[in-house]
Amino acid sequence: MRRTLVKGFLLVLLFITSVSIAGGITVYVWDFPAWSVDGDNYAWIKSMMREYSANHPGVSFKLTEIPWAGGDKKLDLAVASRNWPDITRGPLKAHYVVQGVLVSTDEYINKDDYYEPALKGATFNGRIYGFPFYMTTKVVMINREIFEERGVRIPTFEDPWTFEEFAQALEKLTYDKDGDGRIDVYGFAASAMPPDNSHLWPFLLANGGKIIEEEKGNLRCVINTPENAEILGYLAGIFKKYAPPYMAAYGDADAYNLFKSGRAAVYMSGTWAIPPIRRAGIDIDVVPFPVKKKGDSFLELWRCIKLSDIHTKRS
DSSP: OHHHHHHTOOSEEBOOOOEEETTEEEEEEEEOOOSOBTTBTTHHHHHHHHHHHHHSTTEEEEEEEOOHHHHHHHHHHHHHTTOOOSEEOSSOOHHHHHTTOBOBOGGGOOGGGSOHHHHHTTEETTEEBSOOOOOOOEEEEEEHHHHHHHTOOOOOSSSOOBHHHHHHHHHHHOBOSSSSSSOOBEEEEOOOSTTGGGGGHHHHHHTTOOSEEEETTEEEEOOOSHHHHHHHHHHHHHHHHHSOTTGGGSOHHHHHHHHHTTOEEEEEEEGGGHHHHHHTTOOEEEEOOOBSSTTOOHHHHHTTOOHHHHHHHHO
8 A cells, every 4th residue: 555655646755654543544744835726835735635545545644734944944853853754845855864764765666757867866875765756947037017117128048138237127127116105016036045045046156156066076065155255245235125125034935926916027936936927917038047248158057066966976
């Protein structure tokens, strides 16, 4: 039964420690918010649990809803207290493998069903943990209506905006729409809080910075560089001038809701956000990340970090 159970969820799997109740089994699931269905960000996991229970009498689920902001810490505390859930969703954490709390899914995985980079992202020391179910990238979304209303040029991949042009555009896009003397439309919406701050990594890369590098066969963090310090100062100014107060301390859900409500002109997030924002009636376009100078290729800059290389080294 448990083999069928884990195949029903394309999630990272923790040790099965389910409690049997009156001849049945209760599976404890901790999950993060997903896309909204009628206002419920956990609707998709709830529907799968209901379907599985209907097809497998005696199996029930208990869902704990955890936020993206701080949810990882809650999981870490659960592991530290040896009171972890059975199933959760998220990136592979190598220290969970080292602590012995993750189940390898090698025997359940048909590698032909997955893209190789997805499997590498779930691999540690040559073994696979969890079921890869989602791959994404970071994108810059703009509200076309606001851009056109404010007379701001929409950048293209053939003619992207520079850091300077990006700041100039955000200045025009931050304004008092209803004339009451207070800003009610902001140029910029994004989170600077982990794990959502990965939306901002492209700025570091575009400025010539790095996050990790290889040295004598080992990987080391190189976040403390002049290039990174420069661009982080630039981003601090962007948040201070063109985003709502304390926006940097908010999670991606807050930035998403601001953009979806039409109160932000530029939003940085994952591709997952595009369909629901379009369904909300926002006329959006996807544009390139800003570059340091004209002629820079962001795709080339991305090559300074290859996640597949990181996992190969760890293996």
